[in-house]
Structures are given as structure tokens and as C-alpha cells.
Amino acid sequence: MDSNGSRANNSSVSVTILGSGDAFASGGREQSAYIIDAPGLRILLEAGPDVLRLLKAHRIPTDSIDLLLVSHLHGDHIAGLPFLLLEYMWENPRKRPLPIIGPRKLEERTWQLVHVLYPNFDLSKPGKKANSLQIAKKLRWTVLEPEKSVRKNGLKISAIRSPHTKPDISLSLRIEIGGRMIVFSGDSGWNDELVEFARGADLFLCECTYYESSHLSFHINYPDLAAHRGKFDVGRMVLTHLGREVLNHQSDVDIELAFDGMKIEL
Ligand SMILES: [Zn+2]
Ligand SMILES: [Zn+2]
DSSP: OOTTSOOSOSSOOEEEEEEOBOTTOGGGOOOSEEEEEETTEEEEEOOOTTHHHHHHHTTOOGGGOOEEEOSOOOHHHHTTHHHHHHIIIIISOOOSOEEEEESTTHHHHHHHHHHHHOTTOOOSSOOSOHHHHHHHHHEEEEEOOTTOEEEETTEEEEEEEOTTOSSSOOEEEEEEETTEEEEEOOSOOOOTHHHHHTTTOSEEEEEOOBSSOTTOSSSOBHHHHHHHGGGOOOSEEEEESBOHHHHHTGGGOOSEEOOTTEEEEO
């Protein structure tokens, strides 16, 4: 994207990291949100709490989002969805369908969030309010199951289950578009399957939330990742979802770290 949020050219694939922080917004970083631009397709990957503000701050028109992809149901990845829907209801009415792809229960959880935050809006059901009817009709929900893939107009998204949540399902995602492959760990504990899943990726965006806390099985800590780095056959590996411990150890980290606003051309 250039400074006006338009696609830079028609043949490239790029990833813009809007939010590289963890759930605690460590170091003042934004929570999860990424833009993937490919020829003819702009994907919003994750919708952290501040996603609407981030889109506007980066001058990315909200109606330019062609598809929303979500890895799992934690608030730092989906809590911005109600505001995006408000935007599409009133401020910038959505004229075309919005495909939303994510793990099971994403639709249910989204409407629960909206209901808690704005109890007088019943957006999920067509009904009395014309705007509600409009936005509910525009959303096209697709459940992505682990070990499955979804294909849409030259885009292929595959998933494996990441060790992160139970009973809710969290996904690691492989996105193939425009002749490029992007693998995103999502939130995940160390998972041997990631090595094979990421093989051949042009970009592997891997979460790295901790450094010292090696006892946690639902997030990756840097020493574990560094020990396995040689196994990953990927073009470029960038660590994201960075927590306080990693940020305090930046000089000890030998793998590229994401930052808010980072743009990666593939
Ligand atoms: Zn998270
Ligand atoms: Zn999470």
C-alpha cells in the first residue's frame, strides 16, 4: 500500500503488520491485525480490539477489505469486529458481501460480543431495523476446520489446529495467493507440525510471546523457537505477537522481529 492505502501494484503480494503486540499490548504495541494485499484481493487477517482505528490510521479504506480471516476467538484477535460491523452499518455501508473465514463459533461469538456492547442492536437477525438486516445479509461466514482448506477465486487457505485453546479451536493458517505462500502460526504453543505446515512458505509469521516463561504450553517462547529455527524451510521468518519478555530481550534475538507498520513485500 502507499500512504493512501491503495494497492501499490497489481502483481505483488505484500503483508502490512498493523499490530505486532500480544494480548497485553506489550511495549505499547497494537494488538493483532494484518493486511495481506494480493492482485485483486485485500485480506484483513485478525481483528484485534483497535482494528477499525488502525485501518483508518493507515488510510486503508474500510470498504477495500475483500475478506476477513481469523485464527481464533481470543479478544486480542476478534474484539474489533463489533466496531468494524458498526462501520459497515452506518459510517460506510457495506455494499458487497464480506466473506469471513475462521474457526467454528466465530459467528456466534461475534454476535455475542455485539450484543454485550450494544444490547439494543440485534444485528444477527434480519428484522425490524433496516440497517441490521443489511449488514447481516452481507456477511458470508465460512467455518475453517483443522486439516481442511477453503478455496476462493485463486486463494487457498489451509489450517491445522494449534495448541492454544480448549475446547475452542485455534488455527495456524497457510494462505496461498498470487503465487506466494504465507504461513501464520496464529497463537500457538510449540508445535512440531508447524515445521511441515510452514515448509516452502515465502513468509512465516510466527508468534513469539515469551522468552523466559518456558513452562507455558499455549504460547511459544523464543529459546524453544531458536532451538528449532534450522528445521524451518521458509523464505523469511518474522516473529510477531511479541510479549514483554521478548521485547526486553531484543538484543538476544536472532530472528527478525515484527513492528507495527512493518510492510513486507513478497
Ligand atoms: Zn493473542
Ligand atoms: Zn490467543
